[in-house]
Amino acid sequence: MxxxxxxxxxxxxxxxxxxxxxxxxxxxxxxxxxxxxxxxxxxxxxxxxxxxxxxxxxxxxxxxxxxxxxxxxxxxxxxxxxxxxxxxxxxxxxxxxxxxxxxxxxxxxxxxxxxxxxxxxxxxxxxxxxxxxxxxxxxxxxxxxxxxxxxxxxxxxxxxxxxxxxxxxxxxxxxxxxxxxxxxxxxxxxxxxxxxxxxxxxxxxxxxxxxxxxxxxxxxxxxxxxAGETKLVAAASDGPPPLPAPGRKIAIARDAAFSFVYPHVEAGWRAAGAEIIPFSPLRDEAPPEDCDACWLPGGYPELHAGTIAAAGRFLDGLRRFAEARPVHGECGGYMVLGSSLTDADGSAHAMAGLLSVETSFAKRKMNLGYRRAVLQADGPLGPAGTALTGHEFHYASIVAQGEDPPFAVVTDPHGSAPAPAGSRRGHVTGSFFHAIATAGAP
CATH class of the missing domain: 3.40.50.300 (P-loop containing nucleotide triphosphate hydrolases)
Known part of the structure; x- marks a missing residue:
């Protein structure tokens, strides 16, 4: 019951x-x-x-x-x-x-x-x-x-x-x-x-x-x-996961700087047969070599930028991993994949350099709202043309986008014009967009 x-x-x-x-x-x-x-x-x-x-x-x-x-x-x-x-x-x-x-x-x-x-x-x-x-x-x-x-x-x-x-x-x-x-x-x-x-x-x-x-x-x-009886209007589905699993064995950053992962996303990956292996960049741990995909979630890297910049084993291991396997970063993870991250005090810290974006927490502006993102190339979240629903919530700003092509084109529910978002280079993708589910037709 x-x-x-x-x-x-x-x-x-x-x-x-x-x-x-x-x-x-x-x-x-x-x-x-x-x-x-x-x-x-x-x-x-x-x-x-x-x-x-x-x-x-x-x-x-x-x-x-x-x-x-x-x-x-x-x-x-x-x-x-x-x-x-x-x-x-x-x-x-x-x-x-x-x-x-x-x-x-x-x-x-x-x-x-x-x-x-x-x-x-x-x-x-x-x-x-x-x-x-x-x-x-x-x-x-x-x-x-x-x-x-x-x-x-x-x-x-x-x-x-x-x-x-x-x-x-x-x-x-x-x-x-x-x-x-x-x-x-x-x-x-x-x-x-x-x-x-x-x-x-x-x-x-x-x-x-x-x-x-x-x-x-x-x-x-x-x-x-x-409290009332649960009477679901729609039928539950045990179909595909909300988001495609980026690999069969996924290295996922998990510590005080990287923690924003939706429970239903991880549950969907596990239900699809994927294994999730956590590692900690703040403890200077690299993504495990036996994994076939790496996920850097959002979180608070802006509060730990100096520690991340000094984590040589993590950064070198992440760069090696990205040579042949997909790496994706959401929000804070995107910032760490970029060239540099400027903290609240205005100090710039070198990041992984796998994408050319430069971000700053010193120049703060709240970005908040739902987004619909259409992928611009094949990647860990689906083939080009896949539509995803999700949201943004961050105070960090992009101070230099760099030369990388966009990860996706996004719109919002209020009729905004389609705009490029995020970055991609080789096996590496990232954006401030947090994906929640694969979208239906527009």
Whole structure:
């Protein structure tokens, strides 16, 4: 029997979704339930926190970048052998990009796909009964979904809570809990979001503190009762992996500088029979010689540029590997494949030089959004003409593109003109584009 589920969402970003989601996941796990987490949208960091909170794998559900069958497969796998799925939304519940209904990237799409009720987290600071008007708007805005209740966050006082509850009573939405303002509930952040789970000091102590705070302020029995039966709109598919495996034995960089890999991508490669062998550039390890492809994920190389530049065994081994076998870099991995990387202090560090691009973290500009990429040559992600869906999220800038031809031509959902992106040379490819799945027809 598949698990019941619910989606923790909010009217806007910054409402406290992640901390409350983690607190709920941990508290329910401590009750003896088998809990699985999922994250809406293109987020690498939160699923690792879900996994730490629950002791079980987490994954992403992205209604813009993933086809229905893949979405259903990921959701179905999460419900197998679990008691409860506690999924986390992204941004505001209805925030989306242009696209067909159900394929806009909105968290509401995922609630509709799975039939999971929504628990709305609302930051009530600076308002009282007016909060109910916001909740009512969420309740009636999209008839595909159902709001099961609300959790109030950043409540100032008992009187404040009473006033907010009065508004909720008027619109008929149950209040499942109310958390006071508490700075200690905030997890550490950096420029791409939360500091990664593996780097967060005293992570399990922090998660236990979140669980204790949530359990004290939220009616966990009511949350469990609010969960709904999983009823997938689309049929799950056990077909080809979301992305083609770049090799049968894939060397993948994995450490504090290289960590942004979607769980569903690695799972798809393994299901297709590929073996994944991690290595650490920060420990000056070269890609293993017995592998037939190398993948450099995104992450935070800009914070470790000096260490990477001094990692002679890694850089020399990577260059040897690239002489005859495919090497691909996404975002941070692309920066390391380039000629140089300038750090936040303005110091330039020599990188692998396998591509001619030069990047800088000193010249920062946020680049964020979904992309559709069409490959310009045969490579590890498919033959020329293959279309991929994915996204970009980086602050680094290209200061010199160099002479390499582009890896892909990209567009965005907002009607942007096709533009060249990334670089390719010999067996080496890379771009700031994070691939999520092979795309269907335009």
């Amino acid at each position: 598949s698990a019941r589920g619910l989606l923790i969402a909010a009217p806007r970003s910054g409402s406290g979704k992640t901390t409350i989601t983690l607190g709920l996941q941990r508290a329910l796990t401590q009750r003896g339930l088998t809990v699985r987490g999922l994250k809406c949208g293109p987020d690498y960091i939160d699923p690792a926190f879900h996994a730490a909170a629950t002791g079980a794998p987490s994954a992403n559900l992205d209604s813009y970048a993933m086809p229905d069958a893949l979405l259903a497969q990921i959701a179905r796998e999460a419900t197998e052998g679990a008691d409860l799925v506690v999924a986390e939304g992204s941004m505001g519940l209805f925030d989306a990009v242009p696209g067909p209904e159900g394929h806009t990237g909105a968290s509401a799409d995922i609630a509709a796909l799975t039939s999971w009720p929504v628990v709305l987290v609302i930051d009530v600071s600076g308002a009282a009964q007016s909060v109910a008007a916001v909740a009512l708007g969420c309740k009636v805005y999209d008839p595909r979904i159902r709001i099961a209740g609300v959790i109030l966050n950043k409540v100032a006082s008992a009187r404040h809570e009473r006033l907010v509850r009065q508004g909720m009573e008027r619109i008929g939405l149950p209040v499942l809990g109310a958390l006071p303002r508490e700075a200690s509930l905030i997890l550490p952040e950096r420029h791409l979001g939360l500091v990664q789970a593996g780097e967060t000091a005293d992570l399990h102590a922090r998660l236990d503190a979140l669980a204790q705070a949530v359990a004290a302020a939220v009616d966990l029995d009511a949350v469990i009762a609010a």
